[in-house]
Amino acid sequence: MVLVATLWLALAIDRWLGEPPAGGHPVVWMGRYLGWMGDLVAPRAGAESTRDFLRFGAGALGWCAGALLVAGVACGVARAAFVLPAWAAALLLGIALKPLLAWRMLRDEVLAVEAALGRSLDDGRTQLARLVSRDVRMLSAVEVRESAIESLAENLNDSLVAPLFWFALLGLPGAAVYRFANTADAMWGYRGERGGRDWEWAGKWAARMDDVLSWIPARITAALLLLGSPVRFASCRREARRTPSPNGGWPMGAMALRAGVRLSKPGVYVLNAPGREAAASDMAHVVAIASRVVVLAAVCATVAMVFRLGVA
Template sequence: MSAIAALWLALAIDRWFGEPPARWHPVVWIGRCLGWAGRRIAPPAGAPARARAAFAGGALAWCAGAALVAAAACAVAEVASRLPAWAGPLLTGIALKPLLAWRMLRDEVLAVEAALSRSLDEGRGRLARLVSRDVGALDAVGVRESAIESLAENLNDSLVAPLFWFALFGLPGAALYRFANTADAMWGYRGEREGRQWTWAGKWAARADDLLSWLPARLTALFLWGASAAAGAGLGTLRREARRTPSPNSGWPMAAMALQLGIRLGKPGVYVLNEAGRSAAAADTPQAARLAARGVALAGACASAAIGCIALRGAA
């Protein structure tokens, strides 16, 4: 009951208050540390290729950072376990909240649609805060599609996966996942980025995130599937559409969102999901946010049930 109470407290804080200030945000601290380490492990662009050294450096740096994050989370969990029955869940919930970012994700996606209603350039500028791709050539439909894709993909990264690992391993599980996901976002690139070569230096981070996100991404798709009252296509269609993306994971929630809304989503020159669907309209963005919100509630309920089942098995 303590872990379940902490989970719902974290979701409530996220809904009512959103993100803490950057100076108090653990994920921001992780990002700064990863940025500092990345400048030391990734060779400068144009430097002689030393794949093994770059891969080993990236793997060792990732493991060291993961160990530090897990140790810090274990320390917080240990303190919480020694507090009175009312205070332990409070501390755990407050510590879990920064590892979840549903409200911020929803608000940023809706802000893209609001900006797009004023001008295409403003919509592109707002979208650039959400995605790493070049947005300069996107038309209004492309901007909207990218925002909805980001909502679906990041629903897993920002909420479902942290809850999944929290249900299994408590606060250390959620913290370790957020470290891995942040490391992938900062290091997991092919080729050059910001003057450094990441193909091998970031490979471990990319593969670790793929592994830790594999099952949660598919659960996210099922939550989006179950959150819609529409009949939608069959799960076989979802599986086929999800496999059209280069990523082993992100295609699942994006395909579920496209199929449930009946719209076409894609990245120019890379993939198209639900190609027979219609172009995304302005009304689809808030509809996508409502669908994702119902998915969040399902994810919280399922995580609570999993925690309860694990506790019962442990007590048996």
Template sequence: MDATLAPVFAIWLALGIDVLFGEPPARLHPVVWMGRYLGWAGRHAAPPIGAVPAERFKPFMTATLAWWAGAAIVVTAAWAVATCAAQVHSVAAVLLVAVALKPLLAWRMLRDEVLAVEAALDVSLDAGRAQLARLVSRDVSALSESEVRESAIESLAENLNDSVVAPVFWFVLLGLPGAALYRYANTADAMWGYPGERNGRDWQWAGKWAARVDDGLSWVPARITALLLALVAWRWPRGLQREARRTPSPNSGWPMAAMALLLDVRLGKPGTYVLNAAGRAPVAGDAQRAATCAARVVGVLAIFAAALMLAF
């Protein structure tokens, strides 16, 4: 096998493993390991609420240094795997890189969790809320049935970027270390990137570095995700830029707004933003439509990634 084909087959094999088998056990999952480190470091970096009023420098620097320490470990481990792969037969290299790349992608789990929310809503609203709580960090206790669906579809669109498009994007650019660094940064943002209190700790300054790095690494992939959604729908979502800017995040609004406009549904977070306000409320079946669009994006992404790696 030509060495230039190895990364292409590695992406396809990683996506194939994901679709067929889903996530590896937690004890073997690199993202779980990242989360454990970040949880431990975060308890030392973020001060308890009210501990030292208005303290900024210490939590910011402590968390930033802890972020870089974790990033160094993640990138070094990914580089070591990539280096080993370069020393073995091309077939073994493809297998090794694919097995290492797979945990950095999570399409099947994302799809299954979103569709499980709709299945739970068929049982009861409370069941739907409980299932949604597995996907989102917001308070779901007062959400209506349509708001539960909105949140599930939003999560699908946002995490289509975070869990699939962005890791593949960075893999194409920087190989396995790039994909691993992105997944680490995204996990750090999910755990640390809060503007205030969470779990009794103040993340106002401790989470700033993690949030800004994730914003930077996700900027291009988020817009690519929106473009891919438009491509698989065979139409441009008019007003995409305007709607995308309604969210506090500089990135998540792009895939969410694209999904809202292409499905012609209203999506929003109560009290924070509404996307495509003129759209209808999501109904049963819209989650499946969203999942079908996302699945097509994953397929087209694999083709485009292969084409780019072969071209350059």
């Protein structure tokens, strides 16, 4: 039951205290490693061409080395915890798990977009830029809201459901490696140039590993978003196929259908095309829907751990 207590303690810490300082944040450390390693594995844009498989191999090797390091540290923390009394083990593991979950920060950032839009469109765009990587300079107020809702849905999986899934399955190392994979995809998983580096092949392994590790959790997130609604899962599947991502379209499509709003990325996809335009009141509504999913995901993870450990 220590692992069950760990999960709920981590969520309680997230709710009441939020994110730890950047200097002590494991995901920040992962980002620093990936930034350093990225300079080694990805060639400068426009540099003399090398064989694609060498770039791919370098990226895969750098990713695997980082994943092993993360898994090793997490295993060390878990091993240290289980020589402690149960209450101390749960406390240590809860503190270690919390930075791998980021629901409060996601919720606050999404609500801040609407608050900024209430001041001006430029403020809304500036706030949205903290959440998304797309160019926000020409977005309308409705498109700003759509982008914020899409980010909420997609990151609900990446920052909460998927880490809980892997924690329930493999403990702290599972959640830590998943967050490493997700961070690597965010930093390396680009087609072509970014930050003066060519990621076409160097980042391909990172992108594919994130796709693999997010595949089941993304569909669980969609199912939890639709739970209790009249929307059929098959409808969500149709919407998900409209996006180029094998996983991101599932939670985004489910949120669009559940909230009854139209979500789009100009020139790329439109989700729930018959839906209405996103309004100011929809922001609090979608956050409430996502908050319900947080609780449901935690309950599902608890049941899964009790069953898994009970069988073992």
